[in-house]
Amino acid sequence: MNNFNQFKKMFSAQLKLTLREKQAWFWGIFFPVILMVIFMVIFSGSSDDEFKSEIAVVADNPNPTSEMLLAQINQLPILDVKSGEPVSRETADQWVKDQEVDAAIVLPESAEDTSFVLVVNKEDEQGVTTQALSAILDKMVQQANLAAVRAAPTFDIQFESVTSGSNELNYTDFLLTGMIALSIAQGGMFGMVDMVEMRRKGLIKRLRMTPAKMGIFGLSDMVMRLLFSVVQILLLSLIGVFIFGANLFINFPSLIIVFLIGALSFNALGYLISSFSQTQNAYMGVANIVSFVMMFLSGVFFPIETMPDWLQPISNILPLTYFAEGLRDSMVYETGLFTGTLWFGIGVLILWGAATFILGSWLYKRKSIVAAR
Amino acid sequence: MNVLEVKNLQKSFGSIKAVQDISFSVGAGEVFTIIGPNGAGKTTTLEMIEGLVTPDQGEIHFGDMNWGNHAVAIKMKIGVQPQASAMFDLLTPEENLDLFATFYEKARPTEEILELINLTEHRKNQVKKLSGGQRQRLAIGLAMISDPDIIFLDEPTTGLDPQARRHIWDIILELKKLGKTTILTTHYMEEAEKLSDRVCIVDQGNIVTIDTPSALIEKLTKEREVRLSFLDGESAATETAIFADNLNSVSRTEREGEVLKLWTIRPEDTLLDLFKFTKEKEYQVEQVSIREMSLEDVFIAFTGKEWRD
Numbered sequence: 227m228n229n230f231n232q233f234k235k236m237f238s239a240q241l242k243l244t245l246r247e248k249q250a251w252f253w254g255i256f257f258p259v260i261l262m263v264i265f266m267v268i269f270s271g272s273s274d275d276e277f278k279s280e281i282a283v284v285a286d287n288p289n290p291t292s293e294m295l296l297a298q299i300n301q302l303p304i305l306d307v308k309s310g311e312p313v314s315r316e317t318a319d320q321w322v323k324d325q326e327v328d329a330a331i332v333l334p335e336s337a338e339d340t341s342f343v344l345v346v347n348k349e350d351e352q353g354v355t356t357q358a359l360s361a362i363l364d365k366m367v368q369q370a371n372l373a374a375v376r377a378a379p380t381f382d383i384q385f386e387s388v389t390s391g392s393n394e395l396n397y398t399d400f401l402l403t404g405m406i407a408l409s410i411a412q413g414g415m416f417g418m419v420d421m422v423e424m425r426r427k428g429l430i431k432r433l434r435m436t437p438a439k440m441g442i443f444g445l446s447d448m449v450m451r452l453l454f455s456v457v458q459i460l461l462l463s464l465i466g467v468f469i470f471g472a473n474l475f476i477n478f479p480s481l482i483i484v485f486l487i488g489a490l491s492f493n494a495l496g497y498l499i500s501s502f503s504q505t506q507n508a509y510m511g512v513a514n515i516v517s518f519v520m521m522f523l524s525g526v527f528f529p530i531e532t533m534p535d536w537l538q539p540i541s542n543i544l545p546l547t548y549f550a551e552g553l554r555d556s557m558v559y560e561t562g563l564f565t566g567t568l569w570f571g572i573g574v575l576i577l578w579g580a581a582t583f584i585l586g587s588w589l590y591k592r593k594s595i596v597a598a599r
Numbered sequence: 600m601n602v603l604e605v606k607n608l609q610k611s612f613g614s615i616k617a618v619q620d621i622s623f624s625v626g627a628g629e630v631f632t633i634i635g636p637n638g639a640g641k642t643t644t645l646e647m648i649e650g651l652v653t654p655d656q657g658e659i660h661f662g663d664m665n666w667g668n669h670a671v672a673i674k675m676k677i678g679v680q681p682q683a684s685a686m687f688d689l690l691t692p693e694e695n696l697d698l699f700a701t702f703y704e705k706a707r708p709t710e711e712i713l714e715l716i717n718l719t720e721h722r723k724n725q726v727k728k729l730s731g732g733q734r735q736r737l738a739i740g741l742a743m744i745s746d747p748d749i750i751f752l753d754e755p756t757t758g759l760d761p762q763a764r765r766h767i768w769d770i771i772l773e774l775k776k777l778g779k780t781t782i783l784t785t786h787y788m789e790e791a792e793k794l795s796d797r798v799c800i801v802d803q804g805n806i807v808t809i810d811t812p813s814a815l816i817e818k819l820t821k822e823r824e825v826r827l828s829f830l831d832g833e834s835a836a837t838e839t840a841i842f843a844d845n846l847n848s849v850s851r852t853e854r855e856g857e858v859l860k861l862w863t864i865r866p867e868d869t870l871l872d873l874f875k876f877t878k879e880k881e882y883q884v885e886q887v888s889i890r891e892m893s894l895e896d897v898f899i900a901f902t903g904k905e906w907r908d
Contacts, residue, residue, distance in 0.1 A: 431685065
């Protein structure tokens with residue numbers, strides 16, 4: 227039988243195996259859907275009734291323009307100026323860095339200067355507060371423009387940030403992409419439990435007794451898993467978009483790359499777990515711990531920025547953080563394939579995938595000496 | 600013509616010498632059975648021949664093929680039923696057979712195999728719903744799907760009830776009729792005796808003896824165990840023992856209470872002499888028996904070990 231026919235037969239067997247495995251359906255389809263619906267119902271829709279923000283104001287060279295703007299800021303009840311008066315640029319920057327204030331507003335340095343700067347912490351740049359602040363300032367600038375139409379031609383606002391999305395991110399979009407990332411990750415991490423079962427039952431050994439091409443067998447298995455993940459993406463996206471009104475702006479090349487690399491990486495992680503788990507229960511125990519940690523530390527349900535500072539470094543090494551970010555970039559921000567941040571995340575995922583796969587293979591090889599007895 | 604030749608196989612796992620020195624050859628169409636206690640090295644020997652475990656030393660030849668140069672060709676020619684019946688539990692027997700058929704260049708029709716292993720009725724049930732005997736039959740079916748010349752069956756009947764065991768015996772005898780070579784390991788002496796052309800007894804990684812079952816038993820039937828029990832109690836048994844010790848056909852005697860056991864190479868002569876003696880003394884003999892010799896005795900005689908199933 228030629229390779230393609232062998233692949234077709236193996237794939238059809240894999241398809242049947244997956245369709246008949248109730249656990250796969252529960253954890254891969256039912257569980258993420260329920261989880262997403264619960265979170266969306268609880269957290270989206272409701273909005274803050276009262277918005278209040280603490281800011282710093284910098285006016286190093288008091289001048290008529292800056293004084294006028296300062297007076298305006300003081301009048302706004304929702305803006306609370308820290309220490310009640312302007313401070314130096316250094317102090318303001320420090321406060322922003324330490325997140326003691328939500329933002330600092332640097333007023334024009336002279337009456338002729340027409341711009342002022344909104345300084346925010348990089349971590350907060352996608353936060354709701356920042357967006358609200360920039361909108362408020364925008365309004366102020368417009369008003370100032372109208373008022374000072376003769377004194378100065380224009381004022382403009384400069385929004386300082388490093389990356390910026392072309393579209394706004396609301397919680398529904400955030401959660402949807404996070405859930406997709408989570409379910410694909412879990413598919414990979416939990417799905418490899420088959421390997422433990424196949425090894426325990428001697429099925430891998432059995433296949434090695436036949437002239438079956440194990441490469442083709444592995445490929446058919448992988449294609450099946452990827453297909454299952456595509457079903458997850460479609461199902462969650464449809465529910466998110468049509469029931470909860472998520473907005474998706476998809477860049478398909480980026481999405482395909484992020485999806486493939488992410489799915490393969492998490493399968494590699496599952497493969498590693500399978501290499502040292504003797505029983506199905508042992509595997510599930512480890513996979514549950516890993517998945518639980520990642521679920522809450524990788525910005526699936528809430529932005530990482532909302533977590534305590536000391537936890538954030540942990541989030542910054544977890545692969546799910548980058549997978550979720552990558553999916554957000556490619557599904558919500560329409561980030562193109564040639565973007566540095568996208569490739570940084572992909573790099574981290576590749577690193578995780580390669581490291582876990584190599585370690586897993588090594589453990590398999592080492593154990594096969596014992597397993598052969 | 601020998602289809603399989605094994606020379607001086609050796610294999611150690613760490614400090615344990617699983618196989619010390621095993622050599623044998625198997626002719627075409629033969630049912631060759633390897634018996635031995637747990638840990639004797641049966642499975643390791645089979646796994647080396649099946650290409651799963653690389654021997655530390657020794658040679659394995661399938662005709663003019665060996666694992667180093669003809670691995671795929673050998674795999675095409677052999678069928679293996681491993682000890683743990685490994686198959687896809689969520690697939691049906693039919694689907695399992697179909698899948699395994701794709702691994703080989705040529706395959707027998709699935710229906711034919713299902714017929715042979717008597718699973719036609721269950722061909723659409725998932726394997727996880729099958730009984731132990733049905734699973735085992737499917738495992739043998741999977742070993743036969745490629746219509747191999749040589750079939751390895753590693754303890755195919757262990758843990759099965761007598762009925763299911765008999766089913767498997769029928770399959771093995773059927774294979775023999777088809778001219779297939781079968782290499783079998785088993786825990787059951789009765790099975791080895793009934794099915795095999797030749798039996799190889801293995802103990803502690805070495806071959807103890809190889810021969811046909813009848814020839815092996817023949818070697819032992821020179822000496823049979825005779826048992827007499829006396830109604831007159833110990834004194835009668837003791838007196839008879841002294842008499843029997845003086846008979847030149849008797850090699851030794853053993854007495855436990857009123858039961859006398861003796862070993863003789865000519866049971867008829869010995870019994871005639873004994874009954875003359877007891878008649879004379881007017882001892883009343885309650886029971887007389889001559890024990891049937893089986894492979895089990897061959898095993899005990901060769902290894903000095905009790906046989907445990």
